[in-house]
Amino acid sequence: MMSEHDNDLEYVKTSRSGDPRPDLHADCGSCFGLCCAALPFAASADFAIDKAAGEPCANLQPYYRCGVHNSLRELGFRGCTVYDCLGAGQQVSRVTFGGQDWRQAPHSAKQMFEVFPIMRQLHELLWYLTEALTFQSARSIHDDLSEALEETERLTRLDPDSILGLDVAAHRAGVNALLLRASELVRSPVLRSQKGAPGRRKPYGRGADLIGAKLRGADLRGANLRGAYLIAADLREADMRMADLIGADLRDTDLRGANLTDSIFLTQAQINSAKGDVRTKLPPGFSRPGHWL
Ligand code: SF4
Numbered sequence: 001m002m003s004e005h006d007n008d009l010e011y012v013k014t015s016r017s018g019d020p021r022p023d024l025h026a027d028c029g030s031c032f033g034l035c036c037a038a039l040p041f042a043a044s045a046d047f048a049i050d051k052a053a054g055e056p057c058a059n060l061q062p063y064y065r066c067g068v069h070n071s072l073r074e075l076g077f078r079g080c081t082v083y084d085c086l087g088a089g090q091q092v093s094r095v096t097f098g099g100q101d102w103r104q105a106p107h108s109a110k111q112m113f114e115v116f117p118i119m120r121q122l123h124e125l126l127w128y129l130t131e132a133l134t135f136q137s138a139r140s141i142h143d144d145l146s147e148a149l150e151e152t153e154r155l156t157r158l159d160p161d162s163i164l165g166l167d168v169a170a171h172r173a174g175v176n177a178l179l180l181r182a183s184e185l186v187r188s189p190v191l192r193s194q195k196g197a198p199g200r201r202k203p204y205g206r207g208a209d210l211i212g213a214k215l216r217g218a219d220l221r222g223a224n225l226r227g228a229y230l231i232a233a234d235l236r237e238a239d240m241r242m243a244d245l246i247g248a249d250l251r252d253t254d255l256r257g258a259n260l261t262d263s264i265f266l267t268q269a270q271i272n273s274a275k276g277d278v279r280t281k282l283p284p285g286f287s288r289p290g291h292w293l
Pocket of ligand 1: 035036057058059060061065066067068069077080
Protein backbone atom coordinates (compact mmCIF):
# COMPACT_ATOMS: atom_id res chain seq x y z
CA MET A 1 0.00 0.00 0.00
CA MET A 2 2.51 2.47 -1.18
CA SER A 3 1.33 5.90 -0.09
CA GLU A 4 1.44 9.03 -2.25
CA HIS A 5 4.93 7.76 -2.83
CA ASP A 6 6.72 7.18 -6.06
CA ASN A 7 5.66 10.33 -7.88
CA ASP A 8 5.66 12.50 -4.80
CA LEU A 9 8.76 11.14 -3.16
CA GLU A 10 11.07 13.79 -4.46
CA TYR A 11 8.73 16.51 -3.30
CA VAL A 12 8.55 14.95 0.15
CA LYS A 13 12.32 14.72 0.42
CA THR A 14 12.91 18.30 -0.56
CA SER A 15 10.08 19.79 1.48
CA ARG A 16 11.11 18.38 4.85
CA SER A 17 13.28 21.17 6.10
CA GLY A 18 13.91 20.87 9.82
CA ASP A 19 12.84 17.24 9.84
CA PRO A 20 14.42 15.51 12.85
CA ARG A 21 13.58 12.07 11.41
CA PRO A 22 14.80 11.92 7.79
CA ASP A 23 15.34 8.14 8.00
CA LEU A 24 11.84 7.41 9.25
CA HIS A 25 9.95 7.95 6.01
CA ALA A 26 8.86 5.36 3.48
CA ASP A 27 11.33 4.77 0.66
CA CYS A 28 9.15 2.65 -1.60
CA GLY A 29 11.90 2.28 -4.18
CA SER A 30 13.95 0.35 -1.60
CA CYS A 31 11.09 -1.89 -0.46
CA PHE A 32 9.60 -5.08 -1.89
CA GLY A 33 6.02 -3.79 -1.70
CA LEU A 34 5.63 -5.17 1.80
CA CYS A 35 2.63 -3.08 2.82
CA CYS A 36 0.87 -4.20 -0.39
CA ALA A 37 1.47 -7.86 0.40
CA ALA A 38 1.92 -8.39 4.13
CA LEU A 39 -1.05 -6.51 5.55
CA PRO A 40 -4.69 -7.71 5.64
CA PHE A 41 -7.52 -5.47 4.43
CA ALA A 42 -11.27 -5.81 4.56
CA ALA A 43 -13.30 -4.14 1.85
CA SER A 44 -14.30 -0.74 3.19
CA ALA A 45 -14.36 2.96 2.37
CA ASP A 46 -10.55 2.88 2.52
CA PHE A 47 -9.80 -0.28 0.56
CA ALA A 48 -11.94 -1.51 -2.33
CA ILE A 49 -11.31 -5.24 -1.97
CA ASP A 50 -10.77 -7.93 0.64
CA LYS A 51 -7.17 -9.02 0.96
CA ALA A 52 -5.70 -11.52 3.41
CA ALA A 53 -2.38 -10.99 5.22
CA GLY A 54 0.45 -12.30 3.06
CA GLU A 55 -1.61 -12.17 -0.13
CA PRO A 56 -0.12 -9.70 -2.62
CA CYS A 57 -2.61 -7.05 -3.73
CA ALA A 58 -3.92 -7.70 -7.25
CA ASN A 59 -2.70 -4.24 -8.25
CA LEU A 60 0.89 -4.89 -7.22
CA GLN A 61 3.02 -5.03 -10.35
CA PRO A 62 6.31 -6.80 -10.98
CA TYR A 63 9.14 -4.81 -9.42
CA TYR A 64 6.70 -3.66 -6.75
CA ARG A 65 5.01 -0.71 -8.39
CA CYS A 66 1.33 -0.02 -7.88
CA GLY A 67 -0.63 -0.49 -11.11
CA VAL A 68 -3.28 2.05 -10.11
CA HIS A 69 -1.07 4.56 -8.34
CA ASN A 70 -2.48 7.57 -10.17
CA SER A 71 -6.12 6.66 -9.50
CA LEU A 72 -6.05 5.24 -5.98
CA ARG A 73 -8.68 7.53 -4.49
CA GLU A 74 -10.98 7.34 -7.50
CA LEU A 75 -10.85 3.53 -7.44
CA GLY A 76 -11.61 3.24 -3.72
CA PHE A 77 -8.09 2.71 -2.38
CA ARG A 78 -7.99 5.85 -0.26
CA GLY A 79 -6.24 4.01 2.56
CA CYS A 80 -3.24 3.45 0.29
CA THR A 81 -2.74 7.20 0.00
CA VAL A 82 -2.80 7.52 3.80
CA TYR A 83 -0.57 4.70 4.99
CA ASP A 84 3.03 5.36 6.03
CA CYS A 85 5.39 2.55 7.09
CA LEU A 86 7.76 5.07 8.70
CA GLY A 87 10.68 3.40 6.94
CA ALA A 88 9.90 -0.13 8.16
CA GLY A 89 9.53 -1.45 4.61
CA GLN A 90 13.03 -0.60 3.47
CA GLN A 91 14.49 -1.74 6.81
CA VAL A 92 12.97 -5.21 6.44
CA SER A 93 13.75 -5.46 2.73
CA ARG A 94 17.31 -4.16 2.79
CA VAL A 95 18.59 -4.83 6.30
CA THR A 96 16.66 -7.65 7.97
CA PHE A 97 16.55 -9.72 4.77
CA GLY A 98 19.63 -8.20 3.15
CA GLY A 99 17.92 -7.33 -0.13
CA GLN A 100 16.40 -10.77 -0.65
CA ASP A 101 13.35 -10.29 -2.85
CA TRP A 102 10.38 -12.45 -1.75
CA ARG A 103 9.31 -13.01 -5.34
CA GLN A 104 12.76 -14.31 -6.27
CA ALA A 105 13.06 -16.22 -3.00
CA PRO A 106 9.48 -17.28 -2.14
CA HIS A 107 10.63 -19.38 0.83
CA SER A 108 11.40 -16.11 2.65
CA ALA A 109 8.04 -14.49 1.93
CA LYS A 110 6.05 -15.75 4.91
CA GLN A 111 8.69 -14.77 7.44
CA MET A 112 9.27 -11.41 5.78
CA PHE A 113 5.54 -10.64 5.85
CA GLU A 114 5.39 -11.54 9.55
CA VAL A 115 8.39 -9.41 10.42
CA PHE A 116 7.08 -6.32 8.62
CA PRO A 117 4.22 -5.36 11.01
CA ILE A 118 6.53 -5.82 14.00
CA MET A 119 9.14 -3.60 12.38
CA ARG A 120 6.41 -1.04 11.69
CA GLN A 121 5.66 -0.90 15.41
CA LEU A 122 9.33 -0.47 16.26
CA HIS A 123 9.71 2.32 13.71
CA GLU A 124 6.67 4.04 15.16
CA LEU A 125 8.38 4.03 18.55
CA LEU A 126 11.55 5.43 16.94
CA TRP A 127 9.43 8.20 15.42
CA TYR A 128 7.98 9.26 18.76
CA LEU A 129 11.19 8.86 20.76
CA THR A 130 13.20 10.91 18.28
CA GLU A 131 10.59 13.65 18.50
CA ALA A 132 10.51 13.55 22.31
CA LEU A 133 14.27 14.14 22.35
CA THR A 134 13.68 17.49 20.63
CA PHE A 135 11.50 18.73 23.54
CA GLN A 136 13.53 21.15 25.62
CA SER A 137 10.96 21.01 28.41
CA ALA A 138 11.55 17.24 28.66
CA ARG A 139 15.29 17.62 29.28
CA SER A 140 14.99 15.93 32.66
CA ILE A 141 14.17 12.61 30.99
CA HIS A 142 16.40 12.89 27.91
CA ASP A 143 18.76 10.20 29.23
CA ASP A 144 15.88 7.76 29.60
CA LEU A 145 14.54 8.67 26.18
CA SER A 146 17.99 8.21 24.60
CA GLU A 147 18.34 4.83 26.24
CA ALA A 148 14.93 3.74 24.95
CA LEU A 149 15.79 5.02 21.49
CA GLU A 150 19.06 3.08 21.40
CA GLU A 151 17.37 -0.07 22.59
CA THR A 152 14.61 0.26 19.98
CA GLU A 153 17.20 0.82 17.26
CA ARG A 154 19.01 -2.30 18.43
CA LEU A 155 15.80 -4.30 18.13
CA THR A 156 15.31 -3.14 14.54
CA ARG A 157 18.70 -4.64 13.63
CA LEU A 158 17.94 -8.13 14.95
CA ASP A 159 17.66 -11.14 12.66
CA PRO A 160 14.19 -12.29 11.52
CA ASP A 161 13.78 -15.08 14.10
CA SER A 162 14.75 -12.76 16.95
CA ILE A 163 12.33 -10.08 15.76
CA LEU A 164 9.51 -12.62 15.63
CA GLY A 165 10.35 -13.64 19.19
CA LEU A 166 10.19 -10.13 20.62
CA ASP A 167 7.73 -9.12 23.30
CA VAL A 168 6.83 -5.94 21.46
CA ALA A 169 3.87 -5.18 23.71
CA ALA A 170 6.14 -5.04 26.76
CA HIS A 171 8.65 -2.83 24.97
CA ARG A 172 5.87 -0.53 23.77
CA ALA A 173 4.49 -0.23 27.30
CA GLY A 174 7.86 0.91 28.64
CA VAL A 175 8.34 3.44 25.86
CA ASN A 176 4.79 4.66 26.18
CA ALA A 177 5.29 5.49 29.85
CA LEU A 178 8.23 7.69 28.86
CA LEU A 179 6.31 9.35 26.05
CA LEU A 180 3.46 10.09 28.42
CA ARG A 181 5.89 11.76 30.84
CA ALA A 182 7.43 13.77 27.98
CA SER A 183 3.97 14.86 26.93
CA GLU A 184 3.13 16.06 30.43
CA LEU A 185 6.36 18.03 30.64
CA VAL A 186 5.55 19.77 27.36
CA ARG A 187 1.89 20.44 28.02
CA SER A 188 1.90 21.31 31.73
CA PRO A 189 3.31 24.85 31.34
CA VAL A 190 0.76 25.55 28.62
CA LEU A 191 -2.13 24.31 30.73
CA ARG A 192 -0.93 26.19 33.80
CA SER A 193 -0.86 29.41 31.81
CA GLN A 194 -4.48 28.83 30.83
CA LYS A 195 -5.78 28.40 34.38
CA GLY A 196 -8.54 30.83 35.14
CA ALA A 197 -9.42 31.41 31.54
CA PRO A 198 -13.06 30.33 31.45
CA GLY A 199 -14.01 27.82 28.81
CA ARG A 200 -10.48 27.31 27.62
CA ARG A 201 -9.63 23.99 29.14
CA LYS A 202 -11.80 21.08 28.18
CA PRO A 203 -11.49 17.71 29.89
CA TYR A 204 -10.98 15.83 26.66
CA GLY A 205 -8.43 13.32 27.83
CA ARG A 206 -7.20 10.07 26.46
CA GLY A 207 -9.43 8.24 23.98
CA ALA A 208 -12.10 10.97 24.07
CA ASP A 209 -15.08 10.41 21.79
CA LEU A 210 -15.10 13.56 19.67
CA ILE A 211 -16.53 12.06 16.51
CA GLY A 212 -18.14 14.85 14.53
CA ALA A 213 -17.47 17.35 17.34
CA LYS A 214 -17.94 21.01 16.53
CA LEU A 215 -14.67 22.58 17.62
CA ARG A 216 -14.21 25.29 15.05
CA GLY A 217 -11.78 27.91 16.36
CA ALA A 218 -11.32 26.01 19.65
CA ASP A 219 -8.34 26.72 21.85
CA LEU A 220 -6.82 23.26 22.16
CA ARG A 221 -3.33 24.34 23.10
CA GLY A 222 -1.76 21.69 25.30
CA ALA A 223 -4.82 19.46 25.13
CA ASN A 224 -4.49 15.76 25.80
CA LEU A 225 -5.93 14.22 22.65
CA ARG A 226 -4.08 10.92 22.95
CA GLY A 227 -6.07 8.30 21.10
CA ALA A 228 -9.02 10.68 20.72
CA TYR A 229 -11.65 9.86 18.12
CA LEU A 230 -11.80 13.02 16.07
CA ILE A 231 -13.31 11.41 13.00
CA ALA A 232 -15.07 14.06 10.88
CA ALA A 233 -14.73 16.63 13.68
CA ASP A 234 -14.80 20.29 12.70
CA LEU A 235 -11.45 21.72 13.80
CA ARG A 236 -11.29 24.55 11.33
CA GLU A 237 -9.06 27.36 12.62
CA ALA A 238 -8.50 25.46 15.89
CA ASP A 239 -5.33 26.23 17.82
CA MET A 240 -3.70 22.84 18.45
CA ARG A 241 -0.21 23.94 19.36
CA MET A 242 1.40 21.68 21.97
CA ALA A 243 -1.61 19.34 21.84
CA ASP A 244 -0.68 15.67 22.20
CA LEU A 245 -2.14 13.83 19.20
CA ILE A 246 -0.53 10.44 19.62
CA GLY A 247 -2.79 7.80 18.11
CA ALA A 248 -5.65 10.28 17.52
CA ASP A 249 -8.00 9.21 14.75
CA LEU A 250 -8.09 12.14 12.32
CA ARG A 251 -9.97 10.50 9.48
CA ASP A 252 -11.87 13.22 7.64
CA THR A 253 -11.17 15.66 10.47
CA ASP A 254 -11.52 19.15 9.05
CA LEU A 255 -8.22 20.91 9.73
CA ARG A 256 -8.66 23.78 7.31
CA GLY A 257 -6.94 26.80 8.81
CA ALA A 258 -5.96 24.88 11.97
CA ASN A 259 -2.62 25.50 13.65
CA LEU A 260 -0.72 22.29 14.41
CA THR A 261 2.71 23.91 14.34
CA ASP A 262 3.96 22.62 17.69
CA SER A 263 1.53 19.77 18.20
CA ILE A 264 3.29 16.67 19.44
CA PHE A 265 3.39 13.02 18.42
CA LEU A 266 1.64 13.58 15.12
CA THR A 267 2.36 11.37 12.09
CA GLN A 268 2.13 12.00 8.37
CA ALA A 269 -0.46 9.20 8.11
CA GLN A 270 -2.77 11.12 10.47
CA ILE A 271 -2.37 14.24 8.36
CA ASN A 272 -2.96 12.25 5.17
CA SER A 273 -6.26 10.95 6.53
CA ALA A 274 -7.56 14.43 7.42
CA LYS A 275 -8.84 17.34 5.37
CA GLY A 276 -6.90 20.55 5.19
CA ASP A 277 -5.97 23.47 3.03
CA VAL A 278 -3.16 25.92 2.34
CA ARG A 279 -3.89 27.70 5.62
CA THR A 280 -3.33 24.60 7.77
CA LYS A 281 -0.09 25.03 9.67
CA LEU A 282 1.91 21.80 10.02
CA PRO A 283 4.96 20.91 12.15
CA PRO A 284 8.39 20.95 10.44
CA GLY A 285 9.07 17.87 8.34
CA PHE A 286 5.45 17.26 7.36
CA SER A 287 4.24 17.47 3.79
CA ARG A 288 0.89 18.80 2.65
CA PRO A 289 -1.13 15.92 1.14
CA GLY A 290 -1.82 16.19 -2.56
CA HIS A 291 -5.58 15.81 -2.02
CA TRP A 292 -5.85 18.86 0.26
CA LEU A 293 -7.31 22.01 -1.22
S1 SF4 B 1 -3.79 -0.61 -4.53
FE1 SF4 B 1 -1.63 -0.20 -5.03
S2 SF4 B 1 -0.80 0.89 -3.24
FE2 SF4 B 1 -2.73 -0.10 -2.62
S3 SF4 B 1 -2.13 -2.11 -1.74
FE3 SF4 B 1 -2.62 -2.43 -3.92
S4 SF4 B 1 -0.66 -2.23 -4.99
FE4 SF4 B 1 -0.38 -1.34 -2.96
